[in-house]
Amino acid sequence: MNKFGFAIKTPRSENMDKVSLERYHMLLDREPSFKRCFQCGCCSATCSARQFTEFSIRRVHTSFRRGEYAGLDEELQKCMLCGKCTLVCPRGVNLRSLIINMRQILDETKQ
Numbered sequence: 001m002n003k004f005g006f007a008i009k010t011p012r013s014e015n016m017d018k019v020s021l022e023r024y025h026m027l028l029d030r031e032p033s034f035k036r037c038f039q040c041g042c043c044s045a046t047c048s049a050r051q052f053t054e055f056s057i058r059r060v061h062t063s064f065r066r067g068e069y070a071g072l073d074e075e076l077q078k079c080m081l082c083g084k085c086t087l088v089c090p091r092g093v094n095l096r097s098l099i100i101n102m103r104q105i106l107d108e109t110k111q
């Protein structure tokens with residue numbers, strides 16, 4: 001069967017009252033520029049690691065913001081800390097520092 005046109009997606013909803021955002025707030029304390037992110041995706045579009053892997057920095061920081069931490073430490077190892085994403089961010093988010101802090105927080109709060 002030919003696949004074309006639009007497909008209906010299963011709606012996704014999250015109850016943020018049931019999610020622990022402790023790590024996210026730790027991240028905002030350490031890198032407040034993240035508050036300015038408006039999810040444009042420029043960081044992912046320019047990412048060096050994305051050329052070689054499935055890594056998406058936007059997906060990673062969005063998951064972190066939502067309190068979905070599973071597998072993020074492995075994902076973050078794909079980043080080469082080159083800093084290109086920081087240069088292109090239109091909101092001046094210091095992504096390189098954000099990534100280093102996400103790694104540290106996940107390490108410090110490992111269960």
Ligand code: SF4
Pocket residue numbers: 036037038039040041042043044058088089090091092093095
């Ligand atoms: S480029 Fe900046 S504003 Fe856009 S998604 Fe990335 S961090 Fe957020």
Ligand code: SF4
Pocket residue numbers: 046047048049050057078079080081082083084085086095096099
């Ligand atoms: S610092 Fe990491 S996330 Fe940013 S462009 Fe470089 S490899 Fe990608």
